[in-house]
Amino acid sequence: MKKVLLAAAVASIGFSAAHAAPTLYGRLNVSLNQVDNNNWKGENQTQLNSNASRIGVKGEEKLTDNLGVVYQAEWAISTDGSGSDTDLSARNRFIGLKFNKIGTLKAGNYDSYFKTAAGDYQDIFNDDTNLDITKTMFGEERLKNVVGFETDKDLLIPGLRFNVMAEMGENNSSNYSTKKRNSFGDGVSTSISYQNDNAGVAVALAGNFGVAGAYNHSGIKDKIESDAYRLTGSYDFSKVGVNGLVLGALFQYAEPSDSPSAQVLSNATNEKGESLKLDPKAASLEETSWLVQATYAIPSTPWAIKGQYQQAKTEWTGDSRKFDQYGIGVDYRLNKQARFYGVLAQQKRDWEKSDDKRTVVGAGMSYSF
Template sequence: MKKVLLAAAVASFGLSAAQAAPTLYGKLNVSLNQVDNKDFKGTNETQLNSNASRIGVKGEEKLTDNVGVVYQAEWAISTDGSGSDTDLSARNRFLGLKFKDIGTLKAGQYDSYFKTSAGKYQDIFNDDTNLDITKTMYGEERLKNAVGFETDKNLLIPGLQFNLMAQTGENITSVYSTKKRDSFSGVSTSLSYENKDYGFATALAGNFAVAGAYNALSLKDIDSNAYRVTGSLDLSKAGLNGLVLGALFQHAEPSNSPSAADLTAAKLDARVASLKEQAWILQATYNVANTPWTVKGQYQSAKTEWTGDDRVLDQYGVGVDYNLNKQARLYGVLAQQKRDWQTDDNKKTVFGLGMEYNF
């Protein structure tokens, strides 16, 4: 009898463990790139890039009929052994509670809702070491010390979701702001809607006092207010099978009007107080019918202005994918960035061949 009870207890424990088991996942993305005029100073370089490769664990477990726990911990993997992807550096990670039919509360470090409002049809070069939109425009931040809430997509209207996250006061977000705050500092939010029947998706996102970069002026960690509008339309619903169009527009500028004294203390140009940036993206993706081929093209531009100066950073390029299956693809990219404020060595060209595998 004791053996039967022991066996039942072990089986019960095994079942519980299986229910609670996390999912191991990851993505390896390796490419061989030829980069001409890599630093806009005439230097050419052949690179092997890891392109934001990662590994992580995530899961969800039911606690009651209406509440469950959700979690994720993700690390960067330096597939090429060097470069921008530091081995096992922190990526998205959080712990939270999911409330049935209401939404999910999260706490940790994870992508801002401003950033995630741009989906796969607004950035065809996502994760590319040289060509990701973080190289041209503000807004691609992963926020530390963040608490956020995401509504269920069916809470009010099917496909409609509202997201809100805030950084706690311990987070110092700016190079010219060193004082910790009693409550919260930066806030990121988005409102998105998707209608799969019509192939339409759109989002409106905002950042408030969230530190970010202005690439044209080589500025980092500037507390900024910004808004972003994104959209995509699958024209298969109109008879153009496989064709999807996407677009993005955004505006960003420093928040809280930094004083001259703050900027001087941070060794920043006083013109930062007048800084503004407007950026946009247009792209098209075409999945060739009954084949594993996908062809993509994208043009993006960011105009950055401050007193007495304005600069435009453009990027245009194409990509071709050969999808081996749902997990693996081979791809090629050809793109160019251009700086209008330089007369010599003002174009950077990237050609690359790579493979991506998701598990």
């Protein structure tokens, strides 16, 4: 029905109905959560969260036998009317060309290949307002002003893909940049991945170079241009007779690009010559993070049980901070589109003198269309 309505709308503004209609898609994900020690100062809070709800249009149209156009435009939807999911704010958006059996060239604003290297089995709390690894690890950026190329999964070896993305600086450097960013490829995000469904194996290696990202536990609010490396993998144990069990893992390391010296930071000024008060700890920052998780979809039932443990250790000269998160989740899937779920997780900051633990318990529903 939705495709018929979209096709009619396109025709009504003068386009030929012979063109392929775009696909309307989206996801609404709402949960009711009780968060104990929500602000790390002892305050408890009951929340209704939208959890990265979204709506978008996407499509692909053949231009010749060997060339097609692809496009996507996605918006955040604030299902609960508040919070971080600002209504109709930009998410992934691009236009590109797809070359038959070679790959796809895209330009726009979309997730870095470092971010997408974390697949379906590297974060069971993906999109959760409180628990997503965006809040706990470096590197979960959606990059603006980028051109990227993704090889076809069967170009060289079936299941093997190469991705590379070049970011235009357009002088949008962070406060901690040591050079102006006005060139092609001021930031680069790349990955190589391999997936073999018959063997149940998926692995990926990704790198960011000169890409600004957040060190969530450093106390520095600004994003810092950094180099980072991420290794992910998962294995489906149904291939050895344990139906429904999948294990996944992730390891990564990040540090500021060209490690700006404390002297550079202490003398930093903006384009107007005004002094910037920058945190000197940025000169020696580094973050090491990892996680392991297990998902067990109980055979012949709509139930799935999940568990995850993760850690991020952020260090700089004279100090370090360690953040831990562990939790479980339960899913009840009604069909491929709809599921009910529950979560229970705890986070721990080792640098807090009191109120060092935060607990999240909640239940929600997700519907994809």
